Amino acid sequence: MHDEYVLGADVGGTNLRIAAVAADGTILHEVSSPTPKTAPAQGVIDEIVSAAQKCVEELADSPRPKSFGLALAALVNPTVGRILRAPNLPQLDDLQLVDIVSDALGLDVVIENDATAAAIGEHWLGSSRATRNSVFVTLGTGVGGGLILEGRPYRGEDGTAGEIGHICVEPDGVPCGCGSHGCVEQYASATAIVRIAKELAGSDPTSSLAGKSELTSLAIYEAGVAGDRVAQQTFATMGRYLGIALAGLVDVLNPGLIVIGGGPAGAWDLFIEHVRTEINERAFQHPSKSVRLVRASLGGSAGILGAARLAFDSLQPRAQAESSLY
Numbered sequence: 001m002h003d004e005y006v007l008g009a010d011v012g013g014t015n016l017r018i019a020a021v022a023a024d025g026t027i028l029h030e031v032s033s034p035t036p037k038t039a040p041a042q043g044v045i046d047e048i049v050s051a052a053q054k055c056v057e058e059l060a061d062s063p064r065p066k067s068f069g070l071a072l073a074a075l076v077n078p079t080v081g082r083i084l085r086a087p088n089l090p091q092l093d094d095l096q097l098v099d100i101v102s103d104a105l106g107l108d109v110v111i112e113n114d115a116t117a118a119a120i121g122e123h124w125l126g127s128s129r130a131t132r133n134s135v136f137v138t139l140g141t142g143v144g145g146g147l148i149l150e151g152r153p154y155r156g157e158d159g160t161a162g163e164i165g166h167i168c169v170e171p172d173g174v175p176c177g178c179g180s181h182g183c184v185e186q187y188a189s190a191t192a193i194v195r196i197a198k199e200l201a202g203s204d205p206t207s208s209l210a211g212k213s214e215l216t217s218l219a220i221y222e223a224g225v226a227g228d229r230v231a232q233q234t235f236a237t238m239g240r241y242l243g244i245a246l247a248g249l250v251d252v253l254n255p256g257l258i259v260i261g262g263g264p265a266g267a268w269d270l271f272i273e274h275v276r277t278e279i280n281e282r283a284f285q286h287p288s289k290s291v292r293l294v295r296a297s298l299g300g301s302a303g304i305l306g307a308a309r310l311a312f313d314s315l316q317p318r319a320q321a322e323s324s325l326y
């Protein structure tokens, strides 16, 4: 028997995770399954609904949850409950997901972009807990971002704000999936780190990475720690580009904290001084001095916890939700 709980979900291009989350952020039960990437929209919806029902059944002794927060790797409009564009799951484009899932489960449903949800999770229970203005960046297959401004998530006019990965850092640079060129995602994601290492190793046969076709950002990090110059140069390049993007945000937003998460953030000691150097050299002195760079602390659960937090907030009267724990 537990007290009141809500459901939180993180629906990515690869995995779909749903958890029952208590009011203090404790994950009571979690269900994980592969995202049915090639299924039609209804197949993805059925998987979400079925995983949610499994969570509820597992906690059958507790009061039934009243709300469900869904974080998705997509541009979403949380206000109207619609997915605008889902590059990894294009069958969900333009889907009024909130109404469909709400009808299927008989719960209030709220949706959010996954990186914004992770920013909310870190702000609720993680690294940015005591900071009113913070920028969250997550490094993975792409580069995601979320903004907490004046203690609240900032979503912009249509709900799409915070797409830090698509700040341009190289005007004629590598083409990006978003349609632009030279986005920071093409220089600081795990995918980009592997590409940069292969490019650099191609002209340095003495590198331990030379000629390796199956590289990961972790293997490159390990080579860097072992002294490989190409691996170190890869993270210096990645850190420089990330720093260029973040320097612009430091000038625009004057954040107290920049929280960096995702797998490649584990290579912190190889890239962070390069990020810091770019911020110091490019942004104004006062906001540069104020901003602290820290690692995310909730790992892969930040998105689920942020989604759960939104679900709890949706149960409160609006004014009370906006002035509460954030």
Ligand SMILES: [Zn+2]
Residues within 6 Å of the ligand: 165, 166, 176, 177, 178, 179, 180, 181, 183, 185
């Ligand atoms: Zn882009």
